[in-house]
Amino acid sequence: MTDSVDTLPVDTLPGPVVSTDWLARNLGRPGLRVLDCSWYFPSQNRDTHGEFTATRIPGAQFCDVDDVSAPDTHPLPHMVPDAATFAAKIGALGVGDGDTIVTYDSAGIATAAARVWWMVRLFGSDRVAVLDGGLPKWLAEGRPTESGPAPAPEARVFTATLRPALVRSVDDVLANIDRSADQVTDARAQARFEGAAAEPWPGRRSGRIPGSFNLPHTDLIDGDSKTLLPPDVIAARAKAAGLDLDRPVVASCGSGITACVIALALATAGKTDVAIYDGSWAEWGLRADLPMDVGPRVG
Structure with a gap:
């Protein structure tokens, strides 16, 4: 008997980026974690948290690139944190060892989705890809979204080892x-x-x-x-x-x-x-x- 879609394992990542078709096919499968990593210059006055609450890919969590970086006490913006800090921050978003991670942003591919992709790799995991075209392409194709406060994820253990x-x-x-x-x-x-x-x-x-x-x-x-x-x-x-x-x-x-x-x-x-x-x-x-x-x- 064929397994139902929601119990199938996540497809193998085809590379550093995945298509909207790939993500749509794998949404809801165990082990897939989707992160909205939208970021803009402070001068642009964008409320990325509010935009995420209003419209997001189903099941996504918001990954604030400044929050998963070095503490605010660092004099430079969103610098790489120590391994323990990154492990705790990414784990609190429900990302654990062995998970497949897809990052996206609301500017297509020009903001922090690539930064979080790199940070995950920097701390030891290659099971990560960026959604090609991000939220704009997803919306242009009429794919499903959800709104309202995102359910709090269950924290998981992410083992971070710096490369x-x-x-x-x-x-x-x-x-x-x-x-x-x-x-x-x-x-x-x-x-x-x-x-x-x-x-x-x-x-x-x-x-x-x-x-x-x-x-x-x-x-x-x-x-x-x-x-x-x-x-x-x-x-x-x-x-x-x-x-x-x-x-x-x-x-x-x-x-x-x-x-x-x-x-x-x-x-x-x-x-x-x-x-x-x-x-x-x-x-x-x-x-x-x-x-x-x-x-x-x-x-």
């Missing part, structure tokens, strides 16, 4: 300027990369890390569907930006959010070892003792 190869500190990036072992890649728009536009984070200088490359995260996303571009196009755009995908890549951005879109996009193209400079320009641009470049990149 240090997937993260870089400011000291690592500073030392790399001379070594050039890592290709530091900036996900910000070209005007910010070249220092021609002001930074949205208060008190930050305008410019870039010396020797870094520019691969705006928006260049990796279809502007209409909010889905990632095909893997071969992503690889081509990375190479056009000057990257050698056979060498180490470290992604940076304004505060470590859209850098993770680079990591996600390159993972779909087969490069799964992209590291993130956690402090990104929110840290580098704040410190007058750190070198920076401005203007078009030469070479």
Whole structure:
């Protein structure tokens, strides 16, 4: 006799992203955890908690990227916490060992869904993917939603073990300027990369890390569907930006959010070892003792 849909195991993840069809087919199956990770700049005045309560994918929990990060006492935004903190925070959302996690956001693929995907991987689990196109694509296809306060999940045990190869500190990036072992890649728009536009984070200088490359995260996303571009196009755009995908890549951005879109996009193209400079320009641009470049990149 065939099992009913709600008792079937979760399908194997097809890769770093899953389609809306994949998620619809697996909703409600044991072991699947869906997290709404929507995040916006404070200046945008978006009530992400309220939006989640009003409209969400059935069964989703809200994962506040600032809440699962280092405590508010840290001077930089949403930095990586210690393993115990991450384990407790993600476990409180009902995510446990062996679960399959799908993250999404309300901007398609341009906010924190990729950041939470990276953090789950950073702390040891590869059973995680991002919903391609996020909530906008889900809604455009007329798929089911729910509203009202989300039922409190039962806390579960998530064993967090840091993978240090997937993260870089400011000291690592500073030392790399001379070594050039890592290709530091900036996900910000070209005007910010070249220092021609002001930074949205208060008190930050305008410019870039010396020797870094520019691969705006928006260049990796279809502007209409909010889905990632095909893997071969992503690889081509990375190479056009000057990257050698056979060498180490470290992604940076304004505060470590859209850098993770680079990591996600390159993972779909087969490069799964992209590291993130956690402090990104929110840290580098704040410190007058750190070198920076401005203007078009030469070479």
